[in-house]
Amino acid sequence: MRKLKLQVQMTIDGFVAGPNGELDWMWIPGDQDETGFNKAIELADSCDTILLGRKMTRDFIDHWENGLVVDGVSPHQSLAQRMVSMRKIVFSRTQTTIKGKNVEVENGDLATAVQALKKQPGKDIIVYGGADFASSLISHNLIDEYYIIRNPVAIGTGLSIFKDKKVLRLESSTAFKNGKILQKYLPA
Numbered sequence: 001m002r003k004l005k006l007q008v009q010m011t012i013d014g015f016v017a018g019p020n021g022e023l024d025w026m027w028i029p030g031d032q033d034e035t036g037f038n039k040a041i042e043l044a045d046s047c048d049t050i051l052l053g054r055k056m057t058r059d060f061i062d063h064w065e066n067g068l069v070v071d072g073v074s075p076h077q078s079l080a081q082r083m084v085s086m087r088k089i090v091f092s093r094t095q096t097t098i099k100g101k102n103v104e105v106e107n108g109d110l111a112t113a114v115q116a117l118k119k120q121p122g123k124d125i126i127v128y129g130g131a132d133f134a135s136s137l138i139s140h141n142l143i144d145e146y147y148i149i150r151n152p153v154a155i156g157t158g159l160s161i162f163k164d165k166k167v168l169r170l171e172s173s174t175a176f177k178n179g180k181i182l183q184k185y186l187p188a
Contacts, residue, residue, distance in 0.1 A: 002118045002122060004144050005046075005126045006127045006134055006138075006145070007040070009149045011155050012153065035174075047123050050088045053130035053134075057100075060128070064084050084102070085101075089103075090105050110136055129161075138163075143187070145186060146168060146185040147183075148183045149182050150183060167187075167188040168188055169185060170184070171184045
């Protein structure tokens with residue numbers, strides 16, 4: 001059975017976004033780390049499907065599809081190609097179609113649909129966030145592996161993906177030169 005992997009950036013005080021969804025704390029000038037970038041590519045390569053919540057979909061698709069066109073010589077080109085070419089399933093209660101390459105919309109029950117996807121043949125499945133969407137997946141106990149990238153910044157208040165007590169087991173921790181730490185957790 002395929003695994004559902006969550007990759008998310010988080011502040012040291014446990015937030016995945018500011019109170020209004022701000023993500024400006026993630027990109028500090030000069031904080032690029034090739035080792036961390038290669039880890040993101042490695043994780044993406046272990047998957048062939050991306051799950052998205054409707055709220056973050058437009059920004060996600062626009063970012064990667066525009067990055068593919070504009071950043072032809074950028075180191076992000078290889079990751080952009082992966083993001084654009086992968087199958088993307090958007091969970092929505094309100095929309096039945098969303099424009100983008102390799103995008104499908106799922107309107108059914110979240111837990112039922114994800115369990116069915118896990119049973120399909122193929123590589124693993126990845127989720128990159130959306131605080132509410134990730135929180136729903138966590139609440140339904142659908143995440144098999146958590147890849148939390150801790151950023152060396154505190155924002156004081158914001159959006160959390162954990163709404164209830166969740167006991168996890170740390171499997172590995174990798175520190176990067178830019179101060180970020182990738183922690184892999186499994187459900188306990």
